Amino acid sequence: MATAEFNRRDVLKGAGAALALGGIGSLAQAQAPITVGFIYVGPKDDFGYNQAHAEAVAEIKKLPGIKAVEEENVPETTAVQKTMQGMISQDGATLLFPTSFGYFDPHMLAVAGKNPNVRFAHCGGMWTEGKHPKNTGSFFGYIDECQYLNGVVAGHMSKSRKLGFIAAKPIPQVLRNINAFTMGARSVDPSITTTVIFTGDWSMPVKEAEATNSLADQGIDVFTMHVDGPKVIVETAAKRGKFVCGYHASQAKLAPAAYLTGAEWNWITAYKTIIDAARTGKPHPNFVRGGLKEGFVKPSPYGSMVSAPAKKAADDVKAAMLKGSFDIFKGPLKDNAGKTIIEAGKVFKQTDPTLEGMNYLVEGVVGKTGA
Amino acid sequence: MNARTADTLESVALPLLAMGGALLLFGGFIWVGGKSPVDAWTLLFKGAFGDWFSWQNSLQRAAPLMLTALCVAIPARAGLVVIGGEGALVLGGLACATLPYLFAPPGNVFGSALLLFAAGLAGAAWIALAGVLRQWRGVNETISSLLLAYIAIALFKHLVEGALRDPASLNKPSTRPIAEALLIGGIGGSDIHWGLAFGIVACVALGLWLFQTPSGFATRVVGGNARAALLVGLPGARITVAACAIGGACAGLAGGIEVLAVHTSANASLIAGLGYAGILVSFVARHNPWVVMPVAVLFGGFGAAGSLLQRRMDVPDASVLVLQGFAFLLILASEALRGKLFVARARPVSEPATVPIAPQVTA
Numbered sequence: 001m002a003t004a005e006f007n008r009r010d011v012l013k014g015a016g017a018a019l020a021l022g023g024i025g026s027l028a029q030a031q032a033p034i035t036v037g038f039i040y041v042g043p044k045d046d047f048g049y050n051q052a053h054a055e056a057v058a059e060i061k062k063l064p065g066i067k068a069v070e071e072e073n074v075p076e077t078t079a080v081q082k083t084m085q086g087m088i089s090q091d092g093a094t095l096l097f098p099t100s101f102g103y104f105d106p107h108m109l110a111v112a113g114k115n116p117n118v119r120f121a122h123c124g125g126m127w128t129e130g131k132h133p134k135n136t137g138s139f140f141g142y143i144d145e146c147q148y149l150n151g152v153v154a155g156h157m158s159k160s161r162k163l164g165f166i167a168a169k170p171i172p173q174v175l176r177n178i179n180a181f182t183m184g185a186r187s188v189d190p191s192i193t194t195t196v197i198f199t200g201d202w203s204m205p206v207k208e209a210e211a212t213n214s215l216a217d218q219g220i221d222v223f224t225m226h227v228d229g230p231k232v233i234v235e236t237a238a239k240r241g242k243f244v245c246g247y248h249a250s251q252a253k254l255a256p257a258a259y260l261t262g263a264e265w266n267w268i269t270a271y272k273t274i275i276d277a278a279r280t281g282k283p284h285p286n287f288v289r290g291g292l293k294e295g296f297v298k299p300s301p302y303g304s305m306v307s308a309p310a311k312k313a314a315d316d317v318k319a320a321m322l323k324g325s326f327d328i329f330k331g332p333l334k335d336n337a338g339k340t341i342i343e344a345g346k347v348f349k350q351t352d353p354t355l356e357g358m359n360y361l362v363e364g365v366v367g368k369t370g371a
Numbered sequence: 372m373n374a375r376t377a378d379t380l381e382s383v384a385l386p387l388l389a390m391g392g393a394l395l396l397f398g399g400f401i402w403v404g405g406k407s408p409v410d411a412w413t414l415l416f417k418g419a420f421g422d423w424f425s426w427q428n429s430l431q432r433a434a435p436l437m438l439t440a441l442c443v444a445i446p447a448r449a450g451l452v453v454i455g456g457e458g459a460l461v462l463g464g465l466a467c468a469t470l471p472y473l474f475a476p477p478g479n480v481f482g483s484a485l486l487l488f489a490a491g492l493a494g495a496a497w498i499a500l501a502g503v504l505r506q507w508r509g510v511n512e513t514i515s516s517l518l519l520a521y522i523a524i525a526l527f528k529h530l531v532e533g534a535l536r537d538p539a540s541l542n543k544p545s546t547r548p549i550a551e552a553l554l555i556g557g558i559g560g561s562d563i564h565w566g567l568a569f570g571i572v573a574c575v576a577l578g579l580w581l582f583q584t585p586s587g588f589a590t591r592v593v594g595g596n597a598r599a600a601l602l603v604g605l606p607g608a609r610i611t612v613a614a615c616a617i618g619g620a621c622a623g624l625a626g627g628i629e630v631l632a633v634h635t636s637a638n639a640s641l642i643a644g645l646g647y648a649g650i651l652v653s654f655v656a657r658h659n660p661w662v663v664m665p666v667a668v669l670f671g672g673f674g675a676a677g678s679l680l681q682r683r684m685d686v687p688d689a690s691v692l693v694l695q696g697f698a699f700l701l702i703l704a705s706e707a708l709r710g711k712l713f714v715a716r717a718r719p720v721s722e723p724a725t726v727p728i729a730p731q732v733t734a
Binding site: 037043044069070071072073074075076077078079081082083085086087089090091101102105106124126169171172173200201356357370 | 418424428431432528532533541542543544562629633634635638639640643644645674675678679681682683685687688
């Protein structure tokens with residue numbers, strides 16, 4: 001198998017070289033062959049954050065002229081710097097996708113400084129004009145839109161009016177999801193509350209299971225989460241006979257009877273944009289963001305138990321989001337201590353960078369952001 | 372061949388044979404998976420030691436492991452099994468990143484040294500605590516050091532995500548970045564940072580101390596038989612705690628170096644299991660500081676090779692763990708052959724040379 005692969009790669013390389021040498025590059029439609037490196041912080045089959053990336057990479061691999069090299073379980077230490085440099089020196093990669101948040105600073109910036117001719121596209125970071133080099137960039141999706149849709153479905157399907165959110169850390173990206181989910185649910189019934197538990201880190205299977213059980217004991221009947229691998233929460237909630245809305249990738253396979261819908265990444269869109277720019281010699285897209293409308297995120301297909309009114313309500317909001325006429329964060333909005341966060345009449349568009357510094361939990365969330 | 376030569380030959384031959392066996396087994400494993408073992412072997416070598424890039428890769432990965440392995444090796448020589456080096460490492464990193472909150476250290480080598488000193492001190496105090504608990508409260512140090520590591524990590528997160536958090540670090544809570552002038556750079560333009568030098572110096576120096584000085588000898592006597600040590604008038608308690616402190620200082624230093632040479636601030640990326648990897652390194656090196664060096668480089672090599680293997684052969688990350696497992700199991704198992712390998716040529720009268728293995732904890 002391995003030999004066959006090497007052969008295929010060699011053939012591709014040879015073909016590329018022949019095209020270039022023969023001066024018949026025009027046949028390649030200005031799409032130069034490219035080697036792209038993808039780096040994951042966890043296993044590729046985690047039913048979560050890393051799987052969402054790996055699934056898109058599997059699609060990318062099918063495209064002609066693209067060779068993808070992948071490495072999983074790379075910690076945010078010098079190891080990732082070495083992996084990036086190795087992909088460049090050993091595999092000839094000219095475009096890298098370090099996908100974990102912690103890869104950005106200092107690791108990617110350090111390697112990017114040493115390799116000005118290689119492009120770096122980081123997932124999740126805040127690339128800033130003037131502060132970060134031009135050969136680096138960041139892309140991310142407004143997945144809170146899908147969490148809002150999760151909330152709408154959860155709001156319809158909950159009987160106890162109590163929802164549960166199991167999260168890693170109280171950082172802006174996570175708070176934004178908790179708030180969007182809660183507001184989606186409360187758009188159905190303002191008496192709904194979301195109880196949030198922070199486990200403290202991205203991958204804490206034991207604590208995630210404990211949190212799920214303890215919330216289930218408190219009468220919570222629909223769960224969602226923001227952790228790296230939602231597998232444990234989905235399975236535990238299903239075992240307790242509760243519903244669950246997924247996150248990152250689809251976990252429907254793990255619990256078909258409990259899985260209502262989910263907020264999924266659709267990284268292929270961002271990947272293609274950035275790879276195409278590299279292959280056609282266009283400037284590196286430094287700051288790439290998008291939501292449902294741009295195809296950066298997508299909801300999982302509804303489970304069979306989701307009621308018709310729930311589907312309709314969620315589909316209506318989705319249609320408005322796709323048209324760009326729906327704003328999640330708009331005034332009047334209060335936090336869960338009763339303080340006004342957004343004045344009446346004020347609207348934050350999804351692209352507003354203010355939202356990427358979110359530090360509050362909205363009314364209806366039971367929990368605290370404090371460390 | 373006299374007994375001594377046979378002994379030396381064995382010390383070299385046994386690990387080599389074990390490594391060879393591990394590679395063979397790994398080849399079989401890869402073959403069962405439907406891939407070419409020859410490709411895998413070639414890539415392993417290329418990735419770990421094939422060229423200058425690979426060497427830099429392996430050595431850089433090895434640097435922190437030397438220091439965290441010493442956190443196991445030195446207490447082990449005094450008869451304690453300490454496995455909580457991770458705690459000393461994260462607190463060392465934290466101390467290093469916290470010192471600039473208290474006052475501005477001079478922006479030069481002296482300032483960096485000051486930060487590293489703070490890191491070593493924090494690590495030393497943490498592991499010494501495990502020694503004290505063991506010595507005066509009778510708490511098993513293996514358990515307590517492990518639990519202390521959990522506490523250290525919790526404390527680290529609490530402070531980094533709370534009181535010490537740099538408000539500019541939004542989605543990745545970190546302490547304030549350390550001034551550029553205080554950071555540690557690469558050795559002679561290479562990618563290898565000066566942490567490697569610290570590791571080598573610490574291993575060589577602590578080896579000399581253990582095997583060439585009276586106090587090192589005293590430590591080994593305490594480790595060999597604590598009661599006998601007390602009988603001959605050695606201050607057992609003091610020696611035990613000191614050994615813990617020395618080990619902890621090494622792990623703390625490793626944390627400080629990670630912060631100054633790699634991360635530039637203290638954050639959760641520091642908690643990468645380097646302290647736990649050091650346990651394995653130390654046990655494979657049979658708690659000999661000199662042997663820790665090559666074993667750490669081997670370990671770094673596995674990491675580097677695993678990286679290339681994944682990218683070229685599309686095998687999961689875990690496959691290198693399988694190789695590592697084979698290698699260390701066989702290295703430890705090969706001890707059973709010690710004294711028997713060259714026995715036919717050795718003189719029959721000599722007793723099989725016994726080598727001190729990991730000292731057992733006495734009740």
